[in-house]
Amino acid sequence: MADKYTQAIEKASTFLESKGMEKPEVGLILGSGLGELANEAENAVVVPYEDIPEFPVSTVEGHAGQLVYGDLGGKKVVAMQGRFHYYEGYDMQEVTFPVRVMKALGVKSLVVTNAAGGVNEDFTPGDLMIITDHINMIGVNPLHGPNNNELGPRFTDMSSAYNKEYQAVIEKVASQQNIDVKKGVYMGFSGPTYETPAEVRMARTLGGDAAGMSTVPEVIVANHAGLKVAGISCITNYAAGMQENLNHDEVVEVTTRVRETFKSLVKSVIENL
Numbered sequence: 001m002a003d004k005y006t007q008a009i010e011k012a013s014t015f016l017e018s019k020g021m022e023k024p025e026v027g028l029i030l031g032s033g034l035g036e037l038a039n040e041a042e043n044a045v046v047v048p049y050e051d052i053p054e055f056p057v058s059t060v061e062g063h064a065g066q067l068v069y070g071d072l073g074g075k076k077v078v079a080m081q082g083r084f085h086y087y088e089g090y091d092m093q094e095v096t097f098p099v100r101v102m103k104a105l106g107v108k109s110l111v112v113t114n115a116a117g118g119v120n121e122d123f124t125p126g127d128l129m130i131i132t133d134h135i136n137m138i139g140v141n142p143l144h145g146p147n148n149n150e151l152g153p154r155f156t157d158m159s160s161a162y163n164k165e166y167q168a169v170i171e172k173v174a175s176q177q178n179i180d181v182k183k184g185v186y187m188g189f190s191g192p193t194y195e196t197p198a199e200v201r202m203a204r205t206l207g208g209d210a211a212g213m214s215t216v217p218e219v220i221v222a223n224h225a226g227l228k229v230a231g232i233s234c235i236t237n238y239a240a241g242m243q244e245n246l247n248h249d250e251v252v253e254v255t256t257r258v259r260e261t262f263k264s265l266v267k268s269v270i271e272n273l
């Protein structure tokens with residue numbers, strides 16, 4: 001049953017196909033300061049978000065705001081150079097709309113990346129973390145409201161929201177590249193505030209290893225749509241209570257510092273999906 005939402009997905013994906021974004025296999029969402037990887041796509045087609053019908057636009061520093069299609073890691077990839085966040089004022093359907101469009105373009109696998117605060121006391125800024133699972137502390141769910149069965153089931157199984165084979169791929173590639181990759185649970189908050197020390201203590205008590213402000217909505221919708229998901233966090237700071245003065249400049253500075261390692265890891269992961 002075509003409704004306004006599915007018509008918007010159709011309109012955006014048809015527009016992008018007309019620009020040459022033919023049948024991408026892998027979707028890639030690049031978080032704060034992590035967008036440079038998309039510049040390595042060959043035979044690239046680049047479309048700014050503001051040119052894509054129905055797309056929101058990025059408003060956060062460290063998020064370029066364009067969709068990049070091309071050859072990366074031996075696969076046809078469509079990458080978000082900058083993502084949308086609930087805290088920007090977008091609703092959950094807007095935040096996750098790009099995932100629906102990637103699915104409509106033909107994507108089967110989704111690699112989601114982000115910058116996150118380290119909650120696990122064994123983590124250090126600059127670490128890369130394989131996301132093994134997430135805890136939705138945002139308080140809202142992108143699948144709220146009437147379900148369109150053409151897009152996915154009313155009740156989505158989230159028991160393997162982060163594909164276990166993909167987790168093993170990331171681990172294998174990290175070991176081959178001598179990257180001491182961590183593993184852990186990503187706790188998603190609404191943002192835009194960083195957590196209070198008490199919230200970080202709660203996150204740790206509840207089993208969170210990293211705290212973020214994105215990823216959870218996109219991964220829920222990706223699972224609804226039947227995509228296989230791999231998630232990687234760049235730990236950019238000690239979460240509140242473990243350091244003073246959390247700020248976005250430091251987040252982008254740390255992602256810049258680990259950029260080459262991050263790019264090498266993610267490119268090889270894409271190769272091995």
Ligand SMILES: O=P(O)(O)O[C@@H]1C[C@H](O)[C@@H](CO)O1
Nearest residue numbers: 031032114115213214248251
């Ligand atoms: O888009 P991501 O989740 O990578 O960015 C994180 C969360 C906030 O947008 C920002 C806060 O510094 O970093």
Ligand SMILES: Nc1nc2[nH]cnc2c(=O)[nH]1
Nearest residue numbers: 115116117211212213239
């Ligand atoms: N929620 C949250 N998001 C982040 N993104 C980068 N660092 C942090 C953090 O400490 N908390």
